[in-house]
Amino acid sequence: MSRRIYVKDQAEIAKMRVAGRVNATALEEVKSIIRPGVTTAALDEVAYTVIGDHGGKPTFKGYPGPYPYPATLTVSVNREMVHGIPSGRVLKAGDIVSIDCGTTLDGFVGDSAFTIGVGEISKEAERLIRVTRESLAKGIAQMRQGHRLGDVSSAIQKHVEGHGYHVPRKYTGHGVGREMHEAPQVPNFGTPGTGPRLKKGMTIALEPMVLAGTPRTRVLADQWTVVSRDNSLTAHFEHTVAVTGDEPLILTRL
Ligand code: MG
Numbered sequence: 119m120s121r122r123i124y125v126k127d128q129a130e131i132a133k134m135r136v137a138g139r140v141n142a143t144a145l146e147e148v149k150s151i152i153r154p155g156v157t158t159a160a161l162d163e164v165a166y167t168v169i170g171d172h173g174g175k176p177t178f179k180g181y182p183g184p185y186p187y188p189a190t191l192t193v194s195v196n197r198e199m200v201h202g203i204p205s206g207r208v209l210k211a212g213d214i215v216s217i218d219c220g221t222t223l224d225g226f227v228g229d230s231a232f233t234i235g236v237g238e239i240s241k242e243a244e245r246l247i248r249v250t251r252e253s254l255a256k257g258i259a260q261m262r263q264g265h266r267l268g269d270v271s272s273a274i275q276k277h278v279e280g281h282g283y284h285v286p287r288k289y290t291g292h293g294v295g296r297e298m299h300e301a302p303q304v305p306n307f308g309t310p311g312t313g314p315r316l317k318k319g320m321t322i323a324l325e326p327m328v329l330a331g332t333p334r335t336r337v338l339a340d341q342w343t344v345v346s347r348d349n350s351l352t353a354h355f356e357h358t359v360a361v362t363g364d365e366p367l368i369l370t371r372l
């Protein structure tokens with residue numbers, strides 16, 4: 119990955135908004151069919167169809183890794199934090215499921231994720247999801263011209279750890295644009311007042327990943343799926359966000 123942070127002009131941001139909106143449409147469709155009894159592969163099929171119907175390409179499919187990523191979504195259940203591969207696995211009441219999706223359209227990428235409960239879930243699971251969603255909002259609020267990246271990272275960390283949860287050290291947010299992963303890396307932990315200064319036109323995928331037990335993770339034998347080492351619950355929210363001259367602009371919502 120180049121160390122350079124690509125600043126986008128207005129026309130490029132507009133294209134990213136279109137890709138982001140299609141990505142959001144796919145995620146909404148997926149969300150609408152999540153219930154006990156559905157397979158994670160069925161979710162994947164819906165996302166694939168919606169993205170294609172809008173002229174987009176699933177960014178994740180074929181993404182380089184231990185082997186090319188085989189699906190449109192990553193679907194990560196309970197202890198699975200990120201990069202779970204869709205399969206015949208059936209979701210059941212009480213599970214929490216994290217869905218991550220990328221759409222490439224007209225040369226630009228939108229990248230976004232959410233976690234949701236399947237049927238009735240425990241109070242603890244609900245709290246974990248809420249705190250993770252809130253931590254993304256805290257990070258987004260710092261995405262202002264003149265702030266530093268460390269302000270964003272530390273806002274996320276403070277909210278998560280203030281609720282007794284943990285952020286992973288090895289998995290981060292990232293710049294996004296023509297490529298899904300551009301500079302800079304955006305850890306979910308950091309020190310205020312440090313790191314690159316945010317400039318108008320920077321586009322970043324902020325993605326707090328939160329673990330209920332400890333910050334430690336491991337990768338399953340499929341070489342993609344990342345789980346909490348202690349098998350505790352995990353959650354994940356992500357938006358692609360642009361720094362503007364004014365309010366932060368979320369590119370991956372409807
Ligand atoms: Mg993502």
Ligand code: MG
Nearest residue numbers: 229323325356
């Ligand atoms: Mg991402």
